[in-house]
Amino acid sequence: EIVLTQSPATLSLSPGERATLSCRASQSVSSYLAWYQQKPGQAPRLLIYDASNRATGIPARFSGSGSGTDFTLTISSLEPEDFAVYYCQQRSNWPPLMYTFGQGTKLEIK
Amino acid sequence: QVQLQESGPGLVKPSQTLSLTCTVSGGSISSGSYYWSWIRQPAGKGLEWIGRIYTSGSTNYNPSLKSRVTISVDTSKNQFSLKLSSVTAADTVVYYCGAYDSSGYYVDYWGQGTLVTVSS
Numbered sequence: 001e002i003v004l005t006q007s008p009a010t011l012s013l014s015p016g017e018r019a020t021l022s023c024r025a026s027q028s029v030s031s032y033l034a035w036y037q038q039k040p041g042q043a044p045r046l047l048i049y050d051a052s053n054r055a056t057g058i059p060a061r062f063s064g065s066g067s068g069t070d071f072t073l074t075i076s077s078l079e080p081e082d083f084a085v086y087y088c089q090q091r092s093n094w095p096p097l098m099y100t101f102g103q104g105t106k107l108e109i110k
Numbered sequence: 111q112v113q114l115q116e117s118g119p120g121l122v123k124p125s126q127t128l129s130l131t132c133t134v135s136g137g138s139i140s141s142g143s144y145y146w147s148w149i150r151q152p153a154g155k156g157l158e159w160i161g162r163i164y165t166s167g168s169t170n171y172n173p174s175l176k177s178r179v180t181i182s183v184d185t186s187k188n189q190f191s192l193k194l195s196s197v198t199a200a201d202t203v204v205y206y207c208g209a210y211d212s213s214g215y216y217v218d219y220w221g222q223g224t225l226v227t228v229s230s
Binding site: 001032034036042043044045046049050055087089091096097098099100101102103104 | 147156157158159170171172173206211214215216217218220221222223
């Protein structure tokens, strides 16, 4: 099973600042990595797929990068609505097929 | 746009079987465009994939839950379902249904989630 480790667990920043979130895979996932945003009481929302492609309707301040085992989600200038929990997710095809999520990074207002 | 809605009992007794249904609207479950999936989340914790089903009926399950999980599809009702047997308090979590995109890698659409409590 591929394990995804996110860091930091909590990130305290102010609106307007730049946020950098990390996701590390225990083995290569190529570019098949997604990022989701989850706000309290809501379902997650797809932000980034294939490591660097923004999903439909996602603002340009969100960007993703990386391949292999190291990935980054960057929010260039934080808006008040960006404070939430962020998860990375991958799918491994080696039998058995399996999806795993990172444990999440909570982005909180400083 | 596809919309998903979970339904089912919010309270299940220990050792019994949890049954949830996800109703799909805004698209046909038979279209072949999505992999229909169940994902769960304990309160305040991370996400765990339970399993998925394709229109053909082909299924994949999380190995850690496989012995207790069955996912099925009812194309006539545009629904898919989850059954989880022998539940314990550890199965008290929010359950989401989701639609993985046609590549099967990413969840394009999510239901709102439903909390199931296991308690006598």
